[in-house]
Amino acid sequence: MIATCLTRCLSAFFTGTKTSSKFRARNLVLGAFLCTIRDVSRFVCADERLDDNSGGYGMNRKLVTYFSASGVTKRAAESFASIIGADLYEIKPAVPYTKEDLNWMDNKSRSSVEMKAPGLSSRPALADVDANISAYDVIFIGFPIWWYTAPTIVHTFLESYDFSGKIVVPFATSGGSPMGNISSTLQKVVPSASVRPGRMMNDRVSDQTLRDWANSFV
Ligand SMILES: Cc1cc2nc3c(=O)[nH]c(=O)nc-3n(C[C@H](O)[C@H](O)[C@H](O)COP(=O)(O)O)c2cc1C
DSSP: HHHHHHHHHHHHTTTOOSOOOOHHHHHHHHHHHHHHHHHHHHHHHHHHHHHSSSOOSSSOOOOEOOOOSHHHHHHHHHHHHHHHHHEEEEEEBBOOOOOTTTTTTOOOOOHHHHHHHHGGOOOOOOOOOOOOOGOOSEEEEEEEEEETOOHHHHHHHTTTTTOTTTTEEEEEEESOOOOOHHHHHHHHHHHHHHEOOOOOOSSOOOOHHHHHHTTOOO
């Protein structure tokens, strides 16, 4: 940057059509001014490109995906995506969960049957498989905690795409359970990705805290 600027200034100095020292000095000042404007604007633009989500520059393209059965995680995901300027994708079950399906006190309810299958082996079907995962570097994945872990439809989602080389970051809402070892459980489902420690989104935190957290995965 300095070398370019110096070259421009010297060129401005020597190529003045009039040879008076006053005129050369004016050219010198003008050259330096234009160089500074150009280089500062390049610097600022580069920073903006690193922050934006269009994907052309840097490794910072973010997608917020989420599954939500009763709307709590949906609201958290929408707010999070808006705060960090990320795209949003809803993970929808082929068959939506009814109130009865979500009754954890009933051993025979759909969610109980799915979550109690040995080794979390159930794979509820997705309504669609059209997330453009390949366009992103960091994929946040939100869900409600069910039986202390992620609903198995999250496993279906992770197994339905190529997550090779992607950074996957869980976030969740719950009635009080913490994230626990959910990241390591999900890492086994997508060994080709790097699943990072997640965070709970039950409590409101500042927008800046969420932005800093999201940017820590670049
Ligand atoms: C089947 C089922 C199991 C649940 N298991 C837990 C649990 O183990 N720990 C917990 O704190 N909350 C549990 N919850 C509560 C949900 O995690 C919580 O209400 C969540 O915010 C709902 O998110 P949603 O509206 O996006 O579906 C469970 C809810 C359901 C329906």
